[in-house]
Amino acid sequence: MSALLHQFTDWYLSMLDTGGYWLIAGLMALESTIVPIPSETIIAPAAYIAHTRGHLSLAGIVLAGTLGSYAGAALMYWAARGLGRPLVMRFGPYVGLPARKIELAERWSARFGWAGVFFSRLLPVIRHLIGIPAGILELDFRWYTLATLAGSLLWCSVLAALGASLGAHPELIQGSLRRFVLLVLGACVLLAALYYLFVERAARRSAPPR
Numbered sequence: 001m002s003a004l005l006h007q008f009t010d011w012y013l014s015m016l017d018t019g020g021y022w023l024i025a026g027l028m029a030l031e032s033t034i035v036p037i038p039s040e041t042i043i044a045p046a047a048y049i050a051h052t053r054g055h056l057s058l059a060g061i062v063l064a065g066t067l068g069s070y071a072g073a074a075l076m077y078w079a080a081r082g083l084g085r086p087l088v089m090r091f092g093p094y095v096g097l098p099a100r101k102i103e104l105a106e107r108w109s110a111r112f113g114w115a116g117v118f119f120s121r122l123l124p125v126i127r128h129l130i131g132i133p134a135g136i137l138e139l140d141f142r143w144y145t146l147a148t149l150a151g152s153l154l155w156c157s158v159l160a161a162l163g164a165s166l167g168a169h170p171e172l173i174q175g176s177l178r179r180f181v182l183l184v185l186g187a188c189v190l191l192a193a194l195y196y197l198f199v200e201r202a203a204r205r206s207a208p209p210r
Contacts, residue, residue: 004174008037021064033076047160082135091174106136109130114139
């Protein structure tokens, strides 16, 4: 996994100068589907490079990330709504979506509604899946859009601020971009712990008794 991450990071950083905002938006769109690309490895390094090289603007990075996230999330919503729950549950395991994960996201979405969509954009795992139950449950797409855009904007802004801060103080990572990626991975671990505490436990409490 570490080798794959390094390969992705090297490829992404080499392509960022030419791909620019479109590359950021495209990868963030994939990140909001079932493709397991951590947003932390997209927005934060771009902001770091933007601060050190001045090739991209922080506002542009945040906007590209937000719109890309929304595009992927909207695709997931309409795909799940069009296919329906039986097909999603049947074929989900073939694309890395076992029934347990889908049911977890369903309970989260049913319990918290559009507010759950907003907070899901700040949490690992559930952020990739929330469009599926939202589509299955046919949540109002207008509210889904607003919650997704707001949550994605906040999350991309936080990651961009982190990258820019480290760009302004390179001594914190001793000038090594790989060290920066490791720092981002540490943040991912913290988010995973928060996910378990606030999402898994909440969803399990709301699960019907067997």
